[in-house]
Amino acid sequence: xxxxxxxxxxxxxxxxxxxxxxxxxxxxxxxxxxxxxxxxxxxxxxxxxxxxxxxxxxxxxxxxxxxxxxxxxxxxxxxxxxxxxxxxxxxxxxxxxxxxxxxxxxx
Amino acid sequence: xxxxxxxxxxxxxxxxxxxxxxxxxxxxxxxxxxxxxxxxxxxxxxxxxxxxxxxxxxxxxxxxxxxxxxxxxxxxxxxxxxxxxxxxxxxxxxxxxxxxxxxxxxxxxxxxxxxxxxxxxxxxxxxxxxxxxxxxxxxxxxxxxxxxxxxxxxxxxxxxxxxxxxxxxxxxxxxxxxxxxxxxxxxxxxxxxxxxxxxxxxxxxxxxxxxxxxxxxxxxxxxxxxxxxxxxxxxxxxxxxxxxxxxxxxxxxxxxxxxxxxxxxxxxxxxxxxxxxxxxxxxxxxxxxxxxxxxxxxxxxxxxxxxxxxxxxxxxxxxxxxxxxxxxxxxxxxxxxxxxxxxxxxxxxxxxxxxxxxxxxxxxxxxxxxxxxxxxxxxxxxxxxxxxxxxxxxxxxxxxxxxxxxxxxxxxxxxxxxxxxxxxxxxxxxxxxxxxxxxxxxxxxxxxxxxxxxxxxxxxxxxxxxxxxxxxxxxxxxxxxxxxxxxxxxxxxxxxxxxxxxxxxxxxxxxxxxxxxxxxxxxxxxxxxxxxxxxxxxxxxxxxxxxxxxxxxxxxxxxxxxxxxxxxxxxxxxxxxxxxxxxxxxxxxxxxxxxxxxxxxxxxxxxxxxxxxxxxxxxxxxxxxxxxxxxxxxxxxxxxxxxxxxxxxxxxxxxxxxxxxxxxxxxxxxxxxxxxxxxxxxxxxxxxxxxxxxxxxxxxxxxxxxxxxxxxxxxxxxxxxxxxxxxxxxxxxxxxxxxxxxxxxxxxxxxxxxxxxxxxxxxxxxxxxxxxxxxxxxxxxxxxxxxxxxxxxxxxxxxxxxxxxxxxxxxxxxxxxxxxxxxxxxxxxxxxxxxxxxxxxxxxxxxxxxxxxxxxxxxxxxxxxxxxx
Numbered sequence: 001x002x003x004x005x006x007x008x009x010x011x012x013x014x015x016x017x018x019x020x021x022x023x024x025x026x027x028x029x030x031x032x033x034x035x036x037x038x039x040x041x042x043x044x045x046x047x048x049x050x051x052x053x054x055x056x057x058x059x060x061x062x063x064x065x066x067x068x069x070x071x072x073x074x075x076x077x078x079x080x081x082x083x084x085x086x087x088x089x090x091x092x093x094x095x096x097x098x099x100x101x102x103x104x105x106x107x
Numbered sequence: 108x109x110x111x112x113x114x115x116x117x118x119x120x121x122x123x124x125x126x127x128x129x130x131x132x133x134x135x136x137x138x139x140x141x142x143x144x145x146x147x148x149x150x151x152x153x154x155x156x157x158x159x160x161x162x163x164x165x166x167x168x169x170x171x172x173x174x175x176x177x178x179x180x181x182x183x184x185x186x187x188x189x190x191x192x193x194x195x196x197x198x199x200x201x202x203x204x205x206x207x208x209x210x211x212x213x214x215x216x217x218x219x220x221x222x223x224x225x226x227x228x229x230x231x232x233x234x235x236x237x238x239x240x241x242x243x244x245x246x247x248x249x250x251x252x253x254x255x256x257x258x259x260x261x262x263x264x265x266x267x268x269x270x271x272x273x274x275x276x277x278x279x280x281x282x283x284x285x286x287x288x289x290x291x292x293x294x295x296x297x298x299x300x301x302x303x304x305x306x307x308x309x310x311x312x313x314x315x316x317x318x319x320x321x322x323x324x325x326x327x328x329x330x331x332x333x334x335x336x337x338x339x340x341x342x343x344x345x346x347x348x349x350x351x352x353x354x355x356x357x358x359x360x361x362x363x364x365x366x367x368x369x370x371x372x373x374x375x376x377x378x379x380x381x382x383x384x385x386x387x388x389x390x391x392x393x394x395x396x397x398x399x400x401x402x403x404x405x406x407x408x409x410x411x412x413x414x415x416x417x418x419x420x421x422x423x424x425x426x427x428x429x430x431x432x433x434x435x436x437x438x439x440x441x442x443x444x445x446x447x448x449x450x451x452x453x454x455x456x457x458x459x460x461x462x463x464x465x466x467x468x469x470x471x472x473x474x475x476x477x478x479x480x481x482x483x484x485x486x487x488x489x490x491x492x493x494x495x496x497x498x499x500x501x502x503x504x505x506x507x508x509x510x511x512x513x514x515x516x517x518x519x520x521x522x523x524x525x526x527x528x529x530x531x532x533x534x535x536x537x538x539x540x541x542x543x544x545x546x547x548x549x550x551x552x553x554x555x556x557x558x559x560x561x562x563x564x565x566x567x568x569x570x571x572x573x574x575x576x577x578x579x580x581x582x583x584x585x586x587x588x589x590x591x592x593x594x595x596x597x598x599x600x601x602x603x604x605x606x607x608x609x610x611x612x613x614x615x616x617x618x619x620x621x622x623x624x625x626x627x628x629x630x631x632x633x634x635x636x637x638x639x640x641x642x643x644x645x646x647x648x649x650x651x652x653x654x655x656x657x658x659x660x661x662x663x664x665x666x667x668x669x670x671x672x673x674x675x676x677x678x679x680x681x682x683x684x685x686x687x688x689x690x691x692x693x694x695x696x697x698x699x700x701x702x703x704x705x706x707x708x709x710x711x712x713x714x715x716x717x718x719x720x721x722x723x724x725x726x727x728x729x730x731x732x733x734x735x736x737x738x739x740x741x742x743x744x745x746x747x748x749x750x751x752x753x754x755x756x757x758x759x760x761x762x763x764x765x766x767x768x769x770x771x772x773x774x775x776x777x778x779x780x781x782x783x784x785x786x787x788x789x790x791x792x793x794x795x796x797x798x799x800x801x802x803x804x805x806x807x808x809x810x811x812x813x814x815x816x817x818x819x820x821x822x823x824x825x826x827x828x829x830x831x832x833x834x835x836x837x838x839x840x841x842x843x844x845x846x847x848x849x850x851x852x853x854x855x856x857x858x859x860x861x862x863x864x865x866x867x868x869x870x871x872x873x874x875x876x877x878x879x880x881x882x883x884x885x886x887x888x889x890x891x892x893x894x895x896x897x898x899x900x901x902x903x904x905x906x907x908x909x910x911x912x913x914x915x916x917x918x919x920x921x922x923x924x925x926x927x928x929x930x931x932x933x934x935x936x937x938x939x940x941x942x943x944x945x946x947x948x949x950x951x952x953x954x955x956x957x958x959x960x961x962x963x964x965x966x967x968x969x970x971x972x973x974x975x976x
Contacts, residue, residue: 022128022132023128023129023132024132024135024136039150039154040147040150040151041150041151041153041154041155042154044129044151044154044155045154045155045158048125048155048158048159049158052162060124060128063131064131066134066135066138067131067132067134067135068130068131068134068138070127070128070130070131070134071124071127071128071131072128072131072132073124073125073128
């Protein structure tokens with residue numbers, strides 16, 4: 001049930017975007033929020049892996065001219081994905097608990 | 108370019124909607140920057156492929172193979188330094204691509220010139236007359252029939268005769284290239300009919316007028332209508348029945364468009380004094396060419412005894428057909444090209460080796476760390492080799508489109524009328540053999556230039572490397588020396604290539620614009636070939652040509668018009684052995700040769716060839732007056748050594764009349780590869796009327812402007828008679844040196860590639876050395892070095908390299924020039940100006956390439972440089 005770091009970030013990014021989440025906007029969102037560069041190759045791999053685990057679902061948009069007549073692939077988080085995120089978070093919080101003196105308060 | 112990249116990515120990315128969406132994303136973000144579009148696309152494709160592959164492997168419960176891991180690591184390493192990777196791929200691509208393109212040419216033209224079944228059993232029989240330096244003479248009908256009858260080594264022995272034929276009757280009269288063939292010729296050459304049949308071997312056919320068309324002629328002139336088989340056409344004014352169409356692509360010899368039976372009547376069949384047959388034999392299975400040669404030697408020895416007058420000194424050589432059909436000049440030129448491309452590849456490999464060495468040096472620390480952590484040396488070497496393999500595969504992949512373009516360039520570089528004389532031209536293509544060759548070159552390149560740096564990089568002294576690498580100082584002296592030497596070699600090779608191409612271009616220009624012995628400007632030329640049967644009567648020939656020349660002289664814009672049997676630079680020639688009175692040499696084959704020309708009286712004036720002594724021909728030289736001749740200065744000097752030649756006599760056959768010399772003309776350059784004017788003699792057309800003549804017309808204004816008017820004058824004289832090969836004299840000269848021009852063009856492209864590659868080499872080395880010495884430069888600047896000092900420091904090394912490279916290159920170029928001068932018929936002369944100017948160009952380019960990294964050294968900020976450590 002546990003998902004990895006970049007996987008979590010992607011799932012959260014898609015949730016933040018609500019509508020219009022596709023590779024380009026997801027990457028932009030993650031870079032904006034984390035301030036770190038996200039490699040395209042890694043992003044596509046993660047998207048594919050999350051989809052195969054059933055945490056993301058996708059649908060094809062309609063083609064647009066600025067994309068050379070190619071469609072977008074929009075993603076949304078499935079209930080399973082939300083569940084996985086929650087359980088990851090719980091695990092993390094469990095691990096953090098009791099370390100407030102060292103790490104500060106969990107916000 | 109975009110389309111190509113897109114197409115490649117579409118293949119690499121997951122198929123279907125998923126890949127489409129990724130391409131869309133890339134277009135949206137990077138559509139404006141195709142390079143990055145490609146780079147990122149490729150990275151995504153590779154990551155996804157590995158991801159999918161790993162998932163699959165995991166599912167199968169297998170571990171990812173070591174090779175794939177190496178590949179993945181390799182890919183990371185390769186893309187981590189995109190500049191040097193791009194340089195390596197570009198360099199290898201150019202080197203391998205140029206090599207593949209030229210090898211395709213060599214393969215098609217030399218290694219297997221045309222697709223004829225059992226070509227290894229076909230031999231061409233050439234007459235040899237050692238005393239005259241002749242080794243590829245044609246055969247006389249009498250000799251041919253004797254060889255055929257007396258030899259036992261051949262399955263079939265056949266003969267071909269050149270046939271310039273006029274096609275008339277339907278549409279505009281046209282002059283075609285045809286061939287008379289002896290029985291069995293087409294079968295021996297493996298021709299299958301596309302339609303109808305080929306010529307049958309029975310004697311009846313060989314008395315009849317039948318003809319086989321080439322597929323090309325069938326399409327062009329008859330619209331590909333199968334109904335033409337059985338029809339008759341008018342050739343040279345006679346009716347011929349079309350019995351068949353040859354298979355597509357067959358046009359032997361020399362772009363032949365039709366084939367008719369070679370008819371040797373009893374009188375012709377006995378002749379041994381005229382040599383016009385190309386003889387081809389098909390060896391019986393198991394008989395070698397040497398066996399055939401031995402038997403032919405016996406037969407020719409016998410014929411020499413039996414026919415002393417005509418056959419004395421005449422031998423015979425059997426040459427493999429595949430070798431015989433190759434143009435005499437082309438192997439030399441092709442060899443020069445192949446050598447050149449090998450050098451280009453060598454330069455490319457040096458570049459790659461250098462970059463790999465530099466890379467190895469840069470990664471010394473990383474590699475030592477790996478070793479320190481326990482990685483076996485074999486693993487590191489394997490890892491580095493995989494990386495190199497990736498690089499060379501990328502280079503080879505890039506080379507294929509380049510080779511494709513190159514082959515296209517080579518194929519279209521020659522005009523069609525020249526191409527048809529180059530056997531095998533149609534066969535030039537990028538095929539599997541050539542690709543195999545490329546692959547082999549790639550593997551060799553990788554092994555040779557990847558292994559050494561790999562071994563070297565892995566054999567580091569751990570402590571020293573870690574210490575040295577940690578300090579980031581300049582790399583060890585010996586290593587840098589090795590790389591410097593490589594670049595020096597590269598510069599030297601590039602200069603050699605440049606000079607070689609420069610010399611060829613200079614030689615070509617000299618041939619095109621040099622003194623020809625006449626005035627080639629404002630001259631228009633045509634050729635006319637009257638059918639021999641229709642114009643059997645000499646008087647009819649005189650009549651026809653008189654009407655034509657008189658008519659042409661009336662055309663506005665024409666100053667003068669005259670006839671000659673062949674014109675300079677036309678590619679044709681007539682040569683006779685001459686017998687000078689008082690110096691008779693009994694054996695015909697030992698007599699000196701001279702060019703033979705039949706002309707009309709005003710020819711020298713029309714051509715503006717100076718008359719040095721005596722008189723020109725005039726109306727007083729007629730059929731019924733004494734036979735006369737005008738000799739060229741060379742002829743006069745050779746035969747009479749300074750004595751006044753007028754009034755002297757010579758003859759060009761033992762039965763013929765003595766010709767009295769009435770004048771001496773200036774020398775004329777007939778053909779570039781003869782290097783200099785040859786002894787020539789001229790006789791008046793009225794005394795020796797020929798069927799085939801060329802028309803030279805001196806015009807005011809544009810020479811081509813008279814073409815239509817000339818055609819109508821010829822039609823007036825004989826409506827069935829075509830006129831062909833309409834060219835200005837300048838065009839003739841330029842066409843004559845097409846091959847050379849082409850060679851020079853290809854050479855200069857290769858030379859340019861060499862120049863670019865060596866500049867890249869210098870750039871790469873300097874870039875690397877500047878970046879390695881950032882720390883040192885920073886210290887120097889901090890200690891007060893001026894920008895001039897820094898520049899001197901950075902450029903000093905480049906100067907040394909350039910000077911050393913140029914010096915060695917000049918020596919190599921001199922050797923190459925000597926070699927070319929001896930192989931290319933004196934086209935190439937060693938000219939100091941070419942050497943010097945190209946050395947200056949190369950030096951300038953090389954210093955410019957070094958200047959860019961040197962500027963970077965200037966911008967080093969000491970504070971940053973020192974902190975960076």
